[in-house]
Every structure is written in structure tokens, then in C-alpha cells.
Amino acid sequence: MANQGKRPLTAEEKAAAEKERVEKKESLFEHLRAMRRMLVVSVAAVAVVFVVLFYGFCNQLVDFILEPVRSRGIEIIATAVSEALMMQLKSCLIVAIVLAMPVIIQQVWSFVSPALYPSEKRLFMGLFVVMALLFALGVVFCYVVVFPLTVDLFWEASEGVAHAMWSVNEYLNFALSFILPFGLMFEMPVAVFMLARHGKANYRSLCRSRKYVILAIAVVAAVLTPPDVISQCMLMAPMIVLYEISVQVSRFVKPKKPVEA
Numbered sequence: 001m002a003n004q005g006k007r008p009l010t011a012e013e014k015a016a017a018e019k020e021r022v023e024k025k026e027s028l029f030e031h032l033r034a035m036r037r038m039l040v041v042s043v044a045a046v047a048v049v050f051v052v053l054f055y056g057f058c059n060q061l062v063d064f065i066l067e068p069v070r071s072r073g074i075e076i077i078a079t080a081v082s083e084a085l086m087m088q089l090k091s092c093l094i095v096a097i098v099l100a101m102p103v104i105i106q107q108v109w110s111f112v113s114p115a116l117y118p119s120e121k122r123l124f125m126g127l128f129v130v131m132a133l134l135f136a137l138g139v140v141f142c143y144v145v146v147f148p149l150t151v152d153l154f155w156e157a158s159e160g161v162a163h164a165m166w167s168v169n170e171y172l173n174f175a176l177s178f179i180l181p182f183g184l185m186f187e188m189p190v191a192v193f194m195l196a197r198h199g200k201a202n203y204r205s206l207c208r209s210r211k212y213v214i215l216a217i218a219v220v221a222a223v224l225t226p227p228d229v230i231s232q233c234m235l236m237a238p239m240i241v242l243y244e245i246s247v248q249v250s251r252f253v254k255p256k257k258p259v260e261a
Contacts, residue, residue, distance in 0.1 A: 050096035138186030192246035196253035
């Protein structure tokens, strides 16, 4: 009884349905092939840069990473048999990923761009460039200004208590955990832009939150820097400037209109 109202498919309809099924299957395989190509090219780029760094510039890279502590007379030691080698491998790998990032971004872009509208392509391309510049600026600022202050803080804290001898691997982990978050912190304007674009933040709400944000920034600066006003201001100033830039960015962002069903 339930099947009485159904009309049997004609040969043309069956052929069309089969053609649609085959096209969907081919489209899925094409996406998988594109993803595999993206991953293979990205990994190959990192591998090539890693080999060049490890066999050609490893010593110079290690000297650059250890310069903030060696210049202060802090002794760097290895507490395990493979610790020095692992530090070199990890350092070269991280720098290789950074140097190969243009190739990685190009591969990711070639994978996702066919699914974007022209206006979305321009927006995302601009965001990619801005995010890369802000991240690099945050890392450089931290390494040049804030990180030496932090090294001084821990070095001075050990005076009269213990002879400063730092593990090379622990130092690298500490440097990465300290410097990389600064690069992410400098992405604040982009994060606020995306929130404002989706209607999650606006100029008025960010202005109302200003005093609480400045208080939080002051607390973070007091924790991360030595106990002197100059060091704290050196850290607070760029964070407050970034927040003010983010506030002004939200002022000119129009929320994206929801797509009608």
C-alpha cells in the first residue's frame, strides 16, 4: 500500500541519478587528492629547510637562542645524554616551520580558495598578511624588549641563593612558552575584527570594558616583569596600544548580515 503512490524511475532519471552519484564521488576524491598534495608539499618544504638549517646553520641558530643567557654569564648545561641534540633538533624544526610558512600558507590557500567568493578571497588574503606581520612583530618585541627583562628577573633572584646553571632544554621550552604567546597577543586587533564582523563585539562594549582591560594588563605586566615601574610600563604600553587599536578597528567594522535561508 505504501509503495503504490511511487512512480518507477525512467531510464533517463536513473542515468541522471547515477551520474550525480559518480560526480559527488569524484568530487570527494578530488578534495582528498588536493588535501594530500597540500600536506605533502608543506611537509616537504619544512623538511628541506630543516635539513639546510641543521647541517648548515645549527651552531649559529643555537648561539642566537642562547645569547640572552650567555651574555649575562649564566652557565648552560645539559642534564641528559641527548638533551643538547634534542635542543638543536627542536630549534631547527621550529625555525624551519617559520621559514617554510609562506609555502604552507600558499598550499592552504590553494586548497580553500576555490570555495570562497571573490570578496571573501580579498578579505582572507588581507587577514593572512596582517596576522603574519602582527605575529612577527610580537615575537620580535618580546625577544628584544620583554624576554631580556624576564631573564634578568630570574637571574637576579638566584644571586645569593644558588649558582645559576640552566638546563639547555628547559631554557628552550621556557623561551618558547614565553615568546610565542606574545606573538599571539599581538593578534588582538584581528581577533576583535572577527568578533565585530560576527556581531560578538562592538565599539561601545569595548569602550565600556576599557578600565577592566587596562587593570588586567597592569596585573599581567606586574607578574611578568621585574619589580620596577620602567619594565612594567614597557610591557603595558604595547598591550594598551593594541587594545586601543582593536577598539578603533571595531568602530569601522559592520556586522556581517546573516544569510537568509
